[in-house]
Amino acid sequence: MRRGSLKLCCVRLRIGTELGCIVKKVFKILQREFIKELELNTVCDLSTLAHFVPFICKMSHLHKIMLPTHASTCLQDPTHTPAKGSTTDRNKKYVHKIISLFSKLNCLKHATTDDVCFLNDHMKQLLRCLKTPLESLSISFCNISQSDLESFAQWGYYQLKHLYLRGVNLSDLNFMPLKVFLQSVADTLLTLELEDCRMKDPVLLPALSQCSLLTSINLYDNEISTSAPKDLLYHTANLTQLTKELYPAPKEIYNHFGYIRVETFSQCCTELKSKTLITVRQLRSICLGSNPCYGCGERYFYELETTL
Template structure:
């Protein structure tokens, strides 16, 4: 005999109320607070437009998190909510019941809905109720700008129906809406459209930004003033920027761009991919950083030896936890430079990536003592560099003392290739056996990945398809 969980009284009451399509304000004004979330969910998914409008205008919580509920092809429920907000914003004094201050259109809030619908273990105790409601002194709220939170992804050509309608709505109500975007992603959109949209956003709210456009330097310089207004930006990811052929113009644009970093006092994570404008100018950007970085990536870029020297000397890299210089060719740089850099970050470094840097045995040998003092290092990658078998052995012995190191990716030594880069498979198998023997000799469990360059399967610069070399200590007798 199967046992069915009987519906809760709250659910039964909600279903009873929804049978009446004309829920009026007087009913909602006296409705128990715990009925609002499940009733709202039923009205939203059932597209009961008039009920939604009435509920928004009497919403008894400070925040209404609907991002996880929106189905972009169907903007009817969203339009109903925005129409209700129009009526709410037009009121000089809001209703006694309404506490709404924040409309959250991000894909968050699942805990809120599950807590009040009984789908989780949160329960609806009076103490939890107090965490999401306003004090009684706030019952009469004079009109103030409504905060609307959204994560924006600006794509090429057209926006989806939901975002197009929403941005139109915000544009008509700039004075009464504060549009807050913590995460901004720009993917190949015309600059005119970007400028129009960003003029509606409270730029000081942005904490993470990714630009994936193939802009030229002048376009990035046009965008730079917006970047400077993002005073709370913590993470910046910038993809390829093409340098124009006019050197004097380039210098002017570079100053326009790097000077904006003076205003980014909270920046902690900086990722620049193919930033060709930095060659010979890295010191300009480093001088403008206001505080130490946690993470720095400068990849697939030509830098000068002077650039790397400035990086080693910058106080803003002294607390780095993650450093990625993949694709920055250092073959002809002084071996001591990487040693100085690693000595500076030895106390904090956790992730280190020097893939495809043209690092040679002499450079490796120079920085190995500093590397062995990076006691917090968890991940280290040297794929695609020019190391010998002897250099690999020294590397394994120096990194054996690092207690936190769990992910190690190294290049196949030069002896495994013919002079024209043809792989010697028998020699590679012999090398793997040799490295496993070294791991046994060191006596510490480790997993080592050896990568070929280029990958024989997909012809990528670095191969990630190889089987790892695994050494596990034998169990005690």
């Protein structure tokens, strides 16, 4: 074998190194057209991620991509006009290059971004770049704007099966575009996770009740009142395919320090079980969970089929 002639073929590629130079070396020795799944767990800035784009573009059969870059260089206020050649000006070029990557992936079905800064105010551009209908979209720990949320409602195709938003602060945004989007994917959506999005009560009702194929829902770590779980159970009563339902515990169960009052939690869940579930629906895999404990990070759970 000649020196430098080694080529590797793989279907699933997962890279966890923090060194961009090593990532490039890996990309160079791979037969990139065989890769169908890419998980890039690389801590880097926008410049480094942008330099990976030409290599990823060659992955012509890529079905699944995960970009948890934890990019440390973010854009400044979009109303600010940067000086020519400034850091912000260069970052915008990097963002444009990264987003343009999605226009080259003609087989993409599953997209995941985790703790990235380049999505803010750029969701519309990203969705427009997609060449094929996504089956799953997962966004975690990213800031998104009102225009980003509106881009969901303007999305041109409605075949999404799995939507995951986790750690995405929606508290100050108008939820109407998200309601419209849920209605548009009601005939295909199987999994919905809106965990730790700081939503107030079940604001997406009754759009949620139209998702007739829904099998799993997760609304943990949202701020809801005592009446909200009852409303949720009423609106999901006709969703016969549901096998997993994770709802947040009401805010009234916490003391003024934010710690859970276990007896109050237990009493609240018992009343919900006896007064709502028995009269409205059959017992299924329904679970109420508290926010993670400040000390240990664990939750209190109340499974309505069992006990605390």
